[in-house]
Amino acid sequence: MAGGGGTYAVPARRQPMTAELWDRRYSKQAYAYGRDPNDFVRGAWDSNLLPREGSALLLGEGEGRNAVFLAGVGLSCTAVDLSKAGLSKARRLADERGVRIKTVAADLADFCMGCSCWDAIISVFCHLEPPLRRQVHQAAAEALRPGGVVVIEAFTPAQRRYNSGGPPDEERLVTEEMLLEDFQNLEVVLCRQLERVVLEGSYHTGLASVIQFVACRTGESSGLLAKDRKERYERNIDAIFEEVNSEAHRDFDEEDPFLSVAQAGVHYAIQASEADGRCRYCWLPKELCACCAVSKAIELQKVHFVLLCHPLEFLRSSSSGKLLPCVLGADLFVFGVGVNADKLDQIINDSRTHLLLPGDGSRTFEEWLARPQEDLAHGTVVAEDRRCELILLIPDGSWEQVQALRRALDRKRTARGRPPLPCLRLQEEAVRAFHSPLIDALKQGAGQGRISTFEACALLLREAEEAWSLSPGTWKEQGA
Numbered sequence: 366m367a368g369g370g371g372t373y374a375v376p377a378r379r380q381p382m383t384a385e386l387w388d389r390r391y392s393k394q395a396y397a398y399g400r401d402p403n404d405f406v407r408g409a410w411d412s413n414l415l416p417r418e419g420s421a422l423l424l425g426e427g428e429g430r431n432a433v434f435l436a437g438v439g440l441s442c443t444a445v446d447l448s449k450a451g452l453s454k455a456r457r458l459a460d461e462r463g464v465r466i467k468t469v470a471a472d473l474a475d476f477c478m479g480c481s482c483w484d485a486i487i488s489v490f491c492h493l494e495p496p497l498r499r500q501v502h503q504a505a506a507e508a509l510r511p512g513g514v515v516v517i518e519a520f521t522p523a524q525r526r527y528n529s530g531g532p533p534d535e536e537r538l539v540t541e542e543m544l545l546e547d548f549q550n551l552e553v554v555l556c557r558q559l560e561r562v563v564l565e566g567s568y569h570t571g572l573a574s575v576i577q578f579v580a581c582r583t584g585e586s587s588g589l590l591a592k593d594r595k596e597r598y599e600r601n602i603d604a605i606f607e608e609v610n611s612e613a614h615r616d617f618d619e620e621d622p623f624l625s626v627a628q629a630g631v632h633y634a635i636q637a638s639e640a641d642g643r644c645r646y647c648w649l650p651k652e653l654c655a656c657c658a659v660s661k662a663i664e665l666q667k668v669h670f671v672l673l674c675h676p677l678e679f680l681r682s683s684s685s686g687k688l689l690p691c692v693l694g695a696d697l698f699v700f701g702v703g704v705n706a707d708k709l710d711q712i713i714n715d716s717r718t719h720l721l722l723p724g725d726g727s728r729t730f731e732e733w734l735a736r737p738q739e740d741l742a743h744g745t746v747v748a749e750d751r752r753c754e755l756i757l758l759i760p761d762g763s764w765e766q767v768q769a770l771r772r773a774l775d776r777k778r779t780a781r782g783r784p785p786l787p788c789l790r791l792q793e794e795a796v797r798a799f800h801s802p803l804i805d806a807l808k809q810g811a812g813q814g815r816i817s818t819f820e821a822c823a824l825l826l827r828e829a830e831e832a833w834s835l836s837p838g839t840w841k842e843q844g845a
Contacts, residue, residue, distance in 0.1 A: 384472075387448035390568075391428060398427065399566040400458060402434035403489045405518040405577050410438060414554065414579050415514065418708065419484030422508070424473060424501065425491030429455020429466060436464035439708065440485065443467040445476055473501050478508035481593070487516045490530070490569070492537040502547035509582040511593055512694075515548065517578040521558055529563055529571030544578045551580035591662035591691060598690040599646055601697055604704045606635055606645060617701060621769035623677055627701025630676035638680045648680050648687060659691045667754045668829060670695035670822055671712055675762030675770055685803050685819035686761040693822060695759070700770060713777055713786070718756040720771065720788045721821060727788035730828045757789065757825065761818050791816075791824050799824065 390397050409415050418439055423432045426444035428451050436442045436459065444455050444466055452468040459466045469476070474497055478486070486505045493501060505515050519539035520531035532538065541556055556578050563573040614628035623630055638645065644654045672689045679699045689695035698709045712718055719733070728736075733755075760770040775785040797814050805812035816824065 382447075384447045384449070387427070387446070388450040391448050391451040391454055395567070396428050396430070396454065396458075397566050397568055398430065399564075400428075400430055401565075402431045403518060403565065404561075404563075405575075406431045406487060406489060406516065407434065409516050409579065410435070415516065416440070416484045416512075417711075418705075419510075419513075420482070421485040421487060422478060422483045422505075424486065424488045424505070426455065426489075427451040429458050429468070431487060431489055432466045433459050433462050433464055435485075435487075436466050437462055441467075443469060445469045445471055445473065447472055473497065478504045480507055481510050483508050484510055484513045485516065486513070489518050490520065492519060492532045492539070495536055498537075498539075498543070499547055502544075506548055506551055506580075506582065509551075511582055514554070514579055514581050515551065517544065517576075519576055519578075521574045521576050523558075523560075523574035527571060527573055529573045530565075530569040531573070539576055541576060541578075544576065544580075548578075548580045552583045553578075553580045555579040591660055594662055594691045594694055595656070595659065598697065601690070601704065602645055605631070605699060605702055608702060608704055609635060619769075619773055621766075621773070623675070623766075624700060624769055624773055627676045627699075631679055631699055631702055634676065634680045643680070643682065645680075648682050648684065650682075659688065662692055662694070665694060665826075668826070669756050671709075671718075671756060671758045672697045672818075673709070673758060673760050673770060673774075674699045675760070675766035676700060677766060678762040683807055684761065685817040686759065688819045689759065689822060692819075695822075700773065710777070712756060712758065713774055714781060714783060715756055717754065718758055718786060720774075720786050721757045721759050721790075721825060722767065722771065722788045723790040724788060727790040729790060729792055730825060731832045733789055734832055757822070758786065759818060759822065789825070791821060792828060795824055795828070 406415075415421075415435070419441065421432075421435050421440045421442045423435075423442060423444045426432050426446050427448060429444050432442040432444040432455060444452065446452055446455075446468075447470070449470045452470055455466065455468055473491075473493065486509060488501075488505075492498075502515075509515065517539075521540060522535055522538045524531040524538060525535065541558060544556065545553065556576070558574070558576045560572060560574050562571065563569045563575070564571075609628060609632045614626070614632060617625050617627060619625040619627075635645075638648065642651050643649060644651050644656060647655045649655055670689055670693050672686050672695045674684075674686065674697070676699060678684055678686070687697075690697045696705075696708070696712070698705065758774075760767040760774075762770065771786070778785060796816055799814065799816055799820070801812035801815050801817055801820055803812070803817045803820060804815050
């Protein structure tokens with residue numbers, strides 16, 4: 366198809382789009398469109414317009430430059446193209462960069478993308494004839510998971526004025542109206558036409574007229590969103606069980622005795638949970654399993670929650686933190702367990718990350734919102750991008766366990782020359798007025814002025830709704 370972001374340099378006459386044509390182009394030793402990712406794809410990643418984890422499908426990906434880049438930052442990438450020669454070079458490039466990608470040789474006219482199964486679908490200079498373009502775009506919209514994004518860069522009809530690449534026939538050039546029509550059921554995040562210099566191998570060189578487009582699948586029923594999140598949560602728990610049960614346990618250089626033997630602690634917690642006959646997902650006795658009780662979810666756009674369990678908190682039946690992944694889409698980590706450890710390290714060192722924890726130096730949400738401009742210098746994304754502005758890291762455990770986690774995280778930051786993680790706290794009057802039904806259920810009458818992990822996150826969202834000029838997301842109950 367369009368080969369890793371590739372189309373024709375404008376020839377004198379139209380050529381048929383065949384596998385043989387692309388195989389000839391890609392059979393040369395040099396990479397026709399270069400080995401580096403498309404600038405718009407790189408910019409979409411840098412600006413948080415692309416998800417930080419999950420699966421990405423790249424259409425007309427040719428020699429694989431964009432798939433290899435996204436695999437290198439943590440996405441699971443599948444590259445589809447008509448040319449087997451191009452995909453062979455894509456696999457070679459992935460091997461050179463030390464990443465893994467999946468390649469599929471297929472005509473997009475026949476390729477099935479599936480339904481609700483991709484976190485990102487990317488099309489870079491993949492120019493199709495109008496009927497096929499509409500077919501492929503409609504299929505892409507249906508193939509996105511809730512919250513998934515489609516990212517497109519294409520040449521516009523104004524590209525005929527330039528000799529920097531693009532299809533020779535106008536019908537395969539793309540306009541804003543075409544994309545808005547094709548993706549009318551998605552929420553448009555970005556749609557702009559501009560002139561920019563494109564330097565991609567020997568076939569895209571010079572000033573060009575392009576359209577850049579990002580749209581998100583939102584407005585899902587909370588039931589579908591809950592199902593999708595529940596499946597991700599269960600896969601994460603399964604991975605934790607598999608790692609801890611299959612690998613030798615190593616100790617950590619931590620002050621807290623339980624954190625220093627975190628892997629062994631989680632191993633014994635798993636053994637005790639299985640011996641007690643508890644469900645590994647809801648952490649309750651199997652006869653009281655509540656997995657099916659979470660039937661609705663909340664969609665957030667400006668706040669992302671991350672739950673970090675102390676090893677002694679993981680699998681504790683009374684924990685409310687386990688609700689966060691399914692209901693609020695939180696990431697879940699267990700201290701000392703290597704599953705997604707690289708991602709946790711990125712979160713810890715992201716300038717948007719704050720602990721939700723009271724104490725000296727902590728700020729309320731309103732105080733954070735009014736922070737000085739210099740605090741915004743690194744890592745914050747403008748609201749117009751409709752992506753996350755605040756990452757809230759929730760340490761889960763007793764007060765002593767939470768403080769141990771905080772000290773361990775600060776040591777990780779110090780090792781990188783960074784200050785301790787900043788903290789946000791709930792408004793004190795809101796906490797004093799709150800009566801926790803969850804804590805009451807554990808000990809009758811103990812819920813006044815106390816708050817569970819899940820309830821703390823819900824109160825923070827309520828403060829955000831009141832203080833933010835734009836809602837952090839459709840977090841109020843949706844229809845099933």
